[in-house]
Amino acid sequence: MKKIVVALGGNAILSKDASASSQQAAIFKTAKVLVEFIKRGYKLVITHGNGPQVGNLLLQQVAGSTVKNPAMPLDTIGAMTEGSIGYWMQQALGEILQSEGIRKTVATIITQTKVAADDPAFKNPTKPIGPFYSQEEAKKEKTENPNYIFTEDAGRGYRRVVPSPIPQEVIEYPLVAMMLKNDMIPIAAGGGGIPVSQNKDNQIVGQEAVIDKDYGAAKLAESINADELIILTAVDHVFVNFNQPNQKKLTNTTVAELKQYIAEKQFAVGSMLPKINAAIEFVEATHGKAIITSLSRVTDLLEKGVGTIVTA
Numbered sequence: 001m002k003k004i005v006v007a008l009g010g011n012a013i014l015s016k017d018a019s020a021s022s023q024q025a026a027i028f029k030t031a032k033v034l035v036e037f038i039k040r041g042y043k044l045v046i047t048h049g050n051g052p053q054v055g056n057l058l059l060q061q062v063a064g065s066t067v068k069n070p071a072m073p074l075d076t077i078g079a080m081t082e083g084s085i086g087y088w089m090q091q092a093l094g095e096i097l098q099s100e101g102i103r104k105t106v107a108t109i110i111t112q113t114k115v116a117a118d119d120p121a122f123k124n125p126t127k128p129i130g131p132f133y134s135q136e137e138a139k140k141e142k143t144e145n146p147n148y149i150f151t152e153d154a155g156r157g158y159r160r161v162v163p164s165p166i167p168q169e170v171i172e173y174p175l176v177a178m179m180l181k182n183d184m185i186p187i188a189a190g191g192g193g194i195p196v197s198q199n200k201d202n203q204i205v206g207q208e209a210v211i212d213k214d215y216g217a218a219k220l221a222e223s224i225n226a227d228e229l230i231i232l233t234a235v236d237h238v239f240v241n242f243n244q245p246n247q248k249k250l251t252n253t254t255v256a257e258l259k260q261y262i263a264e265k266q267f268a269v270g271s272m273l274p275k276i277n278a279a280i281e282f283v284e285a286t287h288g289k290a291i292i293t294s295l296s297r298v299t300d301l302l303e304k305g306v307g308t309i310v311t312a
């Protein structure tokens with residue numbers, strides 16, 4: 001039976017507004033799609049992004065903080081989003097599986113991901129979190145919070161960016177493997193996992209950062225020796241010359257071809273490039289298959305192979 005790690009993008013969780021009910025409704029729709037994998041007998045690991053949620057929660061924390069009840073640090077906020085998104089997914093999947101007469105346990109693993117404490121990313125924040133701002137709004141935010149850094153996010157507006165170190169190891173991967181072995185459905189490495197590193201006393205300590213979930217998913221898929229890494233986003237395919245009259249979709253592609261396109265700067269840094277790099281990392285490490293397609297085309301992926309399929 002095929003072992004797959006499915007990484008869910010922003011549109012799988014936040015499609016309307018950031019209220020709990022809207023996000024739960026979006027996740028319910030997503031869970032209906034994920035059940036297609038389960039019905040076909042795949043051993044499924046679910047992972048997801050948390051960029052909007054981690055940023056929104058941070059804003060709420062900062063706005064409500066007092067000396068005695070201070071805002072939580074970013075690693076803890078990451079853990080909180082793993083918990084909330086995992087909870088919504090557990091509830092949605094549980095309900096759908098029950099209605100389909102499928103008996104399986106779904107559970108969220110609060111996952112820590114090791115990063116290097118001296119990763120250069122800590123000095124060069126690149127990971128967009130929270131809401132989008134106009135240029136004027138971003139300037140105003142920057143005046144109020146001089147330490148914050150804002151950058152333009154792939155043509156979609158301005159967002160705050162935070163450090164995003166490269167994942168080295170998903171600490172709880174043996175638990176993910178154990179759940180799969182026991183025919184359960186783990187939700188793990190949400191938001192790439194909580195960034196942690198080992199200090200000189202060998203203690204694990206949280207880091208104020210947000211890991212890219214596509215890199216986290218690739219590392220997890222590699223650790224459990226998955227057959228496929230499936231990245232579900234808002235586009236059916238990866239394109240070259242994206243959004244230009246001569247855009248061309250990639251259907252079956254190779255690591256070598258993608259490396260060539262990276263050199264040509266075909267993939268936007270804040271959006272498609274991490275997915276391509278994650279796909280390359282997974283395929284190179286395992287000789288498995290990485291697939292990038294949209295959430296709405298999962299049935300077509302399963303029945304007709306629709307999507308960008310990356311092999312060695």
Ligand SMILES: Nc1ncnc2c1ncn2[C@@H]1O[C@H](COP(=O)(O)OP(=O)(O)O)[C@@H](O)[C@H]1O
Binds near residue numbers: 239268273
């Ligand atoms: N070359 C490309 N091919 C396809 N999509 C691209 C390309 N470059 C940028 N994109 C954009 O990247 C988006 C996916 O990145 P993002 O929205 O960050 O993902 P996520 O689904 O993980 O939230 C696509 O919806 C598309 O708008």
Ligand SMILES: NC(=O)OP(=O)(O)O
Binds near residue numbers: 210
């Ligand atoms: N952690 C992370 O990569 O989240 P997004 O995919 O939501 O940006």
